[in-house]
Amino acid sequence: MKNRRQDVIDTAHKLFIEKGYQATSIQDILVGSGISKGTFYNYFPSKGELFIAIFRSFYKRIRHERDKLLINQDSADIEIFIQQIELQMMGNKQSKLLVLIEEVRVSNDEELKQFINQTLLLSIRWMHGRFLDIFGESKKPYLLDSVIIFHSMITHMNYFNHRETTVAKPEIQIIRYCMNRMIHTIDEVAKGKEQILDPELMDTWFPEFKNHLYPCHDDLLNATLELKKAINTAFPCGENRTRAVELIDFIQDELMQSDNPREFLIESLLATLKTGYASQIQVYIESFEESINSCLSR
Amino acid sequence: MKNRRQDVIDTAHKLFIEKGYQATSIQDILVGSGISKGTFYNYFPSKGELFIAIFRSFYKRIRHERDKLLINQDSADIEIFIQQIELQMMGNKQSKLLVLIEEVRVSNDEELKQFINQTLLLSIRWMHGRFLDIFGESKKPYLLDSVIIFHSMITHMNYFNHRETTVAKPEIQIIRYCMNRMIHTIDEVAKGKEQILDPELMDTWFPEFKNHLYPCHDDLLNATLELKKAINTAFPCGENRTRAVELIDFIQDELMQSDNPREFLIESLLATLKTGYASQIQVYIESFEESINSCLSR
DNA sequence: TTTTCATTATACTGCTTGTATAAATGTAAT
């Protein structure tokens, strides 16, 4: 039963939030969710994989909501980005996943550590793409530095902000503060041509893990985003547009959330998409289809 | 034998660097340093306390060198600060203590976690003091934010710089880059009166841990620094001055590094200090003596 | 020489993750 598996995930997440990852033993999870050891290891090959399952089950939702905020919007609008960051911060606050990740990042489980590192890099990469949207191609040489600074800044300001419960300021204030810093910083470093890390470096990050834990989802995400943008500019608001977006979202979810994506569904929906919209945005649909195929053939 | 104890510390440190804290078992340390379990637990009450011993044995040296850089120098000189940071970064690189701390920060050992947190706060507090020296009292409301940003920035830029071994840039370049950012940032936030965390917050950090692991050393460090500054301004360069500084350094070391500071030594040296120099800098000597006494009477 | 104290070897407790296996239960097709 998939339901019972999800139950275990939820129970374990709750326990991890309460006591931490290491301090929560599998025994705790067994009694907490009322299953036997055999069932547990039937669901998850190890404690680390359970954590990954928790992480995925939570972040697929957040990532989805975060990307939805961009639909029908100007991707250069800094306010949208701020909303996206706030969304993620609130999600992290509730799920405590960032804290748990810190704990797991240094555990003995090599696979788990790799997974966490990859998600960190993915997050950096996403942010870099958004910074490109916002600050423009001309600032690109400085945007990897900037993203790293922004990421660390917001994490630590948030940490210290919550150390003292009495005076904690709302998250949005911290985001705006950090964003103000970045606006100025990017201007300065561009003026002085100060660069530490070349964004081209990111290309060397990803080949190694392309076909690992998040096999091709990254490509798919990009293709999806591009396609949505194209649709938003090519079509006026209305039923047609929303229908298309719904189709795309469904395909994306099916590919990313299911272990066995139903190919017949995807093919059918893709055909609908092609016949209905292909004329104006053919090139985007094609690269979308390409990503789909690489996802299916992994 | 104190020598053997230090041997164990060194061996354990080497093993921790190679395999990490958690992945190194006490058994590994036993065979590595050729002692038996009984002896180990005779030296250290637990694995966590061994780590603390390693940390102290390494950082007392770095802290000492770092503070020495300030003697006879203008504390507002930004170049000195950069040197101090570089010193610490090189020390961390060699000892990998920052990596180990990350690992230990989230372990199950509550005492150890507390110790690590305290050292982090101490480090932030020291940096805040230095920022005050450099940027002046007028910028104080913005300096806690700034220090947190600087600290996280330099840590993460360094981390990503060393991810790709092929293109790692020298530490000093990263420090200068981050420092440039801070110079501009502090100006901006002061202009816009943007503040997230009030530096007064720091006062609430420390009472709780005053009499714990670093009982009174913090006070002593401050008193020592102030006294040295006073001496540097009150006396011309020459034998007198260096002699005084030597005396002070010795007292500080004896109090902070030895488990059983030799009171008779300290009293004698203090007396010398008083008769030779008291006239011009009496008030500083008095607060120094006060710190000493609180250290001795813990 | 005897006392004292650090050290050693060894066994033991109680915890951990993960494996193995036989019995019991549920479920779906015939």
Added chain:
DNA sequence: ATTACATTTATACAAGCAGTATAATGAAAA
């Protein structure tokens, strides 16, 4: 309804961990 298959359970087990306990050994101080 009965057969066949999959899931679940209870339980014992292996190998590892930190830390405790203890009796025997050594060496230096009294």
